[in-house]
Amino acid sequence: MIEMDSVTKAYRNGVVALRDVTLSIKAGEFVYLTGPSGAGKSTWLKLVYREERPTKGTIKVGGFDLTKLKARQVPELRRSVGVVFQDYRLIDRLTVAENIAFALEVLELPEREIRRRVAELLDLVGLEAHARRFPRELSGGEQQRVAIARALAPKPKLLIADEPTGNLDEETAASIVRLLMEINAFGTTVVMATHDRALIERFPRRTIRLEGGRVAYDRPARQVREAVGR
Structure with a gap:
């Protein structure tokens, strides 16, 4: 569903939000994208739905090559995301x-x-x-x-949620994650950006952590569960 190969994003003000990011997300996965503020989560998401374009590297989303995508094709991409x-x-x-x-x-x-x-x-x-x-x-x-x-x-084939529980109390946040998981169970790929470690531990799924614009780790749900159980 998502393929990133050596993606770097530098803004005109000199800020480098992402540095040489390579990863892939399969169709039907539920993935958390986490990391501290300024780690590059929002930039990563904006690249996926083509609000931003990479400075270097290639991005493919649902069959679309975003580095070659023509302006007239962007609405078609966004209908699938x-x-x-x-x-x-x-x-x-x-x-x-x-x-x-x-x-x-x-x-x-x-x-x-x-x-x-x-x-x-x-x-x-x-x-x-x-x-x-x-x-x-x-x-x-x-x-x-x-x-x-x-x-x-x-x-859409892919649902991106950018800090969807950030303004909610703990139990309401949990209900939103359960809803996203239900949607995922129907076959929609879900990527949820969050800094809420408690939610990730409560509902373990594959977790990609960004730090300083780089992938610090990429753990499957099993490893997340094991870490919580220690």
């Missing part, structure tokens, strides 16, 4: 159902198909009863569930 942010980024003037539908309207799907898909997603994230409410009327955890539903609307 759902993105969830820490601050939700919902549209305040739209209801829960309308926020989810918006992601489908831009694809010009038939209204009947949009209604069916919105209903499916509301059921998946457990918000059927909140379809007509506005984001400001929801808790943080509920808003994040709406954001996840919206990201899933175009049926």
